[in-house]
Amino acid sequence: MSSGAGSWLVLAAGAHLGFQLTVTLVAYPALADVPPDRWARAHDSHSRRITPVVAVVYVGLLVAVVAALLHEPVSNGTVVAAVGAAGSMVLTAAGAAPLHGRLGGGHDTVLVRRLLLVDRMRLVAAVVCAAGALAAL
Numbered sequence: 001m002s003s004g005a006g007s008w009l010v011l012a013a014g015a016h017l018g019f020q021l022t023v024t025l026v027a028y029p030a031l032a033d034v035p036p037d038r039w040a041r042a043h044d045s046h047s048r049r050i051t052p053v054v055a056v057v058y059v060g061l062l063v064a065v066v067a068a069l070l071h072e073p074v075s076n077g078t079v080v081a082a083v084g085a086a087g088s089m090v091l092t093a094a095g096a097a098p099l100h101g102r103l104g105g106g107h108d109t110v111l112v113r114r115l116l117l118v119d120r121m122r123l124v125a126a127v128v129c130a131a132g133a134l135a136a137l
Contacts, residue, residue, distance in 0.1 A: 005068050009064045009065065009068045010136075013081055016129060016130070017126045020123050024123045032115075032116060040104075040107075054092070062085070062089070080136075081130075084132055087129075099114055099115045
């Protein structure tokens with residue numbers, strides 16, 4: 001892969017991993033600690049603040065992965081990065097987003113635990129993506 005496409009992939013995967021680490025280690029634990037009587041306001045505030053960041057990070061990652069996949073030859077590292085990115089995006093769209101939708105209606109300990117589990121799985125996918133991006137260089 002050319003150094004340009006590879007550099008963008010590493011940059012996007014690194015930004016994604018940094019974002020995901022922050023969510024997993026800081027944002028979600030803080031949200032999970034909110035008592036049920038303060039949940040609605042805290043969850044609404046979290047959702048409003050994080051949504052634009054998710055959009056920027058995921059759009060940048062998607063563009064970088066597509067550009068890398070369109071560049072010939074496609075390396076094994078690029079494929080691994082693409083699989084990790086896709087995994088994270090699918091877990092967000094099919095797991096975290098619907099759970100947030102349900103949690104918007106009120107605190108539910110079981111749903112919060114599921115959200116934390118889905119989030120840890122997204123972290124694994126982000127690590128896979130970053131490792132693949134580095135290998136693609």
